[in-house]
Amino acid sequence: MPVISTERLTKRYPGVTALESLSIDVGDGVTGLVGANGAGKSTLIKILLGLTGATSGGARVLGHDIDTEGLALRSRVGYMPEHDCLPGDVSATELVVHLARMSGLPTSAARERAADTLRHVGLYEERYRPIGGYSTGMKQRVKLAQALVHDPDVVFLDEPTNGLDPAGRDEMLALVRRIYTDFGISVLVTSHLLGELERICDNVVIIDGGTLLRSSSVADFTRSSAQLALEVVAEPATALAALRAAGLEVTRDGLLLLVELAGDETYDLVRDVVADHGLGLVRLEPRRHHIAEVFDEEATRVAR
Numbered sequence: 216m217p218v219i220s221t222e223r224l225t226k227r228y229p230g231v232t233a234l235e236s237l238s239i240d241v242g243d244g245v246t247g248l249v250g251a252n253g254a255g256k257s258t259l260i261k262i263l264l265g266l267t268g269a270t271s272g273g274a275r276v277l278g279h280d281i282d283t284e285g286l287a288l289r290s291r292v293g294y295m296p297e298h299d300c301l302p303g304d305v306s307a308t309e310l311v312v313h314l315a316r317m318s319g320l321p322t323s324a325a326r327e328r329a330a331d332t333l334r335h336v337g338l339y340e341e342r343y344r345p346i347g348g349y350s351t352g353m354k355q356r357v358k359l360a361q362a363l364v365h366d367p368d369v370v371f372l373d374e375p376t377n378g379l380d381p382a383g384r385d386e387m388l389a390l391v392r393r394i395y396t397d398f399g400i401s402v403l404v405t406s407h408l409l410g411e412l413e414r415i416c417d418n419v420v421i422i423d424g425g426t427l428l429r430s431s432s433v434a435d436f437t438r439s440s441a442q443l444a445l446e447v448v449a450e451p452a453t454a455l456a457a458l459r460a461a462g463l464e465v466t467r468d469g470l471l472l473l474v475e476l477a478g479d480e481t482y483d484l485v486r487d488v489v490a491d492h493g494l495g496l497v498r499l500e501p502r503r504h505h506i507a508e509v510f511d512e513e514a515t516r517v518a519r
């Protein structure tokens with residue numbers, strides 16, 4: 216059973232279509248929901264949580280219908296909102312214990328779970344300080360802790376790396392990955408930065424202007440766009456011409472020549488061209504596209 220499935224989900228605000236007939240299936244693991252600002256990521260999460268209704272279409276989360284089983288669904292889901300929404304005058308412990316109790320945990324279990332979760336997100340030492348004095352990174356961790364405290368089956372994390380410096384981003388991304396690897400909790404995580412999701416996700420769903428551009432595993436995404444990176448001693452322009460004359464599809468990226476990989480025979484053809492023209496092989500290796508490049512190409516194609 217998919218963790219999330221949507222069926223022709225559409226959401227219109229006055230003058231804006233935030234989602235347009237979006238049909239996706241999201242399985243176990245860490246799934247990245249990627250799109251530029253305004254692509255519809257937050258809207259999708261809010262609809263899945265029942266915080267706002269869809270204009271048409273439907274969706275299920277963990278098999279629960281969003282229209283008729285909202286309570287059951289929300290009891291199994293954790294949510295980390297995008298914007299700063301934390302009270303400044305209470306400590307992380309007070310807030311997370313409170314939210315754990317709101318989720319139905321008895322007081323002692325709520326305290327225990329809150330302490331465990333705050334330790335897990337790296338906030339154990341500072342847990343009794345008022346949140347108002349926390350850095351952005353610490354506040355993001357509080358938001359993450361409250362999403363996890365009731366031991367959900369899936370969490371929706373809306374831009375968890377927002378506002379963080381590069382080191383903070385890396386730490387947050389590692390934490391997000393561990394939610395699944397350590398606890399088996401599936402994750403739907405949004406970002407407009409494709410490169411960072413590529414590092415931690417099993418699957419990616421890419422939306423643009425509320426429509427689905429692509430949904431696939433990260434491995435499939437990058438495999439399907441494999442190229443060979445070639446570096447030679449000769450002038451790249453000379454090598455480019457020779458490779459193209461041999462019928463290969465080649466582009467240039469600085470000193471590198473990127474040859475579209477049609478199959479194993481591409482290796483042989485490149486080797487022969489390099490040898491026949493005395494180009495002097497420096498290196499020849501498979502190069503994987505980053506998702507961002509594929510996304511850019513697909514977005515350009517859609518825009519045309």
Ligand SMILES: Nc1ncnc2c1ncn2[C@@H]1O[C@H](COP(=O)(O)OP(=O)(O)OP(=O)(O)O)[C@@H](O)[C@H]1O
Nearest residue numbers: 228229231233250251252253254255256257258259
């Ligand atoms: N309550 C609302 N009323 C009117 N328009 C809205 C509302 N919420 C979102 N929108 C519009 O719907 C579109 C999608 O917004 P959404 O917040 O879902 O995008 P997003 O991908 O999460 O982007 P961001 O990362 O900037 O939040 C945008 O054009 C936005 O302006």
